[in-house]
Structure formats: C-alpha cells, structure tokens
Amino acid sequence: MFLAKNLRYFRNQLQMTQSELAEKLGLQRTMISAYEDGRSEPKLSSLSIMSSLFNISIDELLYRDIQEQGRKITGQKDIKVLTIAVDQEDNERITMVGQKASAGYLNGFSDPEYVESLPQFHLPNLSRHTTYRAFELSGDSMLPLVPGTIIIGSYVEQLSDIKSGRTYVLVTVTEGVVYKRVFNYLEENGKLFLVSDNEQYKPYEIKGEDVLEIWEAKAFISTDFPNPKDKSRPASLEDISQMILDLKSEIMRLKS
Structure with missing residues (x-):
C-alpha cells in the first residue's frame, strides 16, 4: 500500500x-x-x-x-468506481437505502459486501444502461413528497453534470444523505446551494469536495395519494431563486 x-x-x-x-x-x-x-x-x-x-x-x-x-491517466479526472448489486443473470438491481440505513450507507457505500446486504429490487421501464439507487425520505422538507416516499435516482458521475433546479440525492461528508433541489455554483465559488421545496426550510450551501455520491431523481414510489383539498405546493423555481438571493444577501450582510 x-x-x-x-x-x-x-x-x-x-x-x-x-x-x-x-x-x-x-x-x-x-x-x-x-x-x-x-x-x-x-x-x-x-x-x-x-x-x-x-x-x-x-x-x-x-x-x-x-x-x-506516475498516473494511470493524465489530463483527465479519474472515474469513480461505483459499487453495484447484480442478480444471478448479471443484471443490475436497484439497491434500497432505507431511513435507518442512511447513516451506515455513508461509511459503506463503496463496500461491495455492505451494498449486497441492503434490500434490492427491479423496476420495469427503466434504462438498462443506467445505474439506479433508491433512497427513503425521512423528513418533510420536500413536500408534497412525504416521509417514507422512496426516491429512485440515477447515478451522476461528475459534479459538473449537476443541472441547477433539478432534484438530487446527495451523499455528503457534512450532511449525510440528503434529497434537495440543487443549484450548481461550483465554477463561481466551489459550492452547491441545497434548497427544500417546503418553504419553511431555508436553503444552505455545501462544498463540492464534501459530496461523495450524486443521484439525480428520476421517479418516486409513495403510498400517500395526493389530496385535492390540500393547498400545499412545492416552491416554484422563481420562489427558490428568490430564496437563494435572500440567502446570499444575508451572507454578505454577516460578512460586512
């Protein structure tokens, strides 16, 4: 070694x-x-x-x-090796990370034996050329998706591939496993803004270097059916943009 x-x-x-x-x-x-x-x-x-x-x-x-x-590859960022689970026919399966498993996943996400120990399943109509992982929501910060909702995410290899305004599951050193709407400011200051769809939660930022894995949300599974009488709604992109501007203003005020 x-x-x-x-x-x-x-x-x-x-x-x-x-x-x-x-x-x-x-x-x-x-x-x-x-x-x-x-x-x-x-x-x-x-x-x-x-x-x-x-x-x-x-x-x-x-x-x-x-x-x-020397390096194996020069002039390029190394590709991370993703640990996956497969069935007896060598087809990839979706690994399920439940609420109680989130803390353990932070330390074991690259350990094949640990990933193999987590629940696994297949879903139809998903691309066979993409790796997916499922994460169970634990809070109400992303309403109308309620706690217990399962987010199906596709693996994103590079931080630069994060598209502002879309929702992602991020595995991070500082915040653990989180599901948020992400705004990419890496080129500007090396950070990501994480925004909740529930307006009661304030946006916050994390360093790009603290992100261990990225999963772009592609689908969700929930036993909670929408209620037409429920007036709650997720924040619009305009609302989120204003929250980010307010947060930046507050940061500048505190610095001065």
Missing part, C-alpha cells in the same frame, strides 16, 4: 502543510502525521475527500506509487 507516500507527495505538490490538509479533512494535524508515517489509516469519508482534493481515484491513492510510476 502506498497511501503514506502518496499522501506526502500530493500534499507537497499542493504546497500544503499538515495543518492545512487536516483542516480540509476536519481532523487533527497529528492524524495527518500518523497517516504519512503509516501508523494509522484514514476512514473512507476522509479517503473520498482526498480523492477529490488530489483529483485521483481511491484505488490509485492506495495502491499505486505515483511518484515512481
């Missing part, structure tokens, strides 16, 4: 101190020293952040001597 050597190499290439890297990973400086000396190994969430920060796959970070052998 070349993690210790590669970590020291990339940190020096970026001219970062151990303290600066530790801050990005949310760790103590002594942990970085332990990683580089081979006395300890980082958790998967920290490896994922390193992978994004150094623009390298976790596999290369762990098992390839970058200083001696």
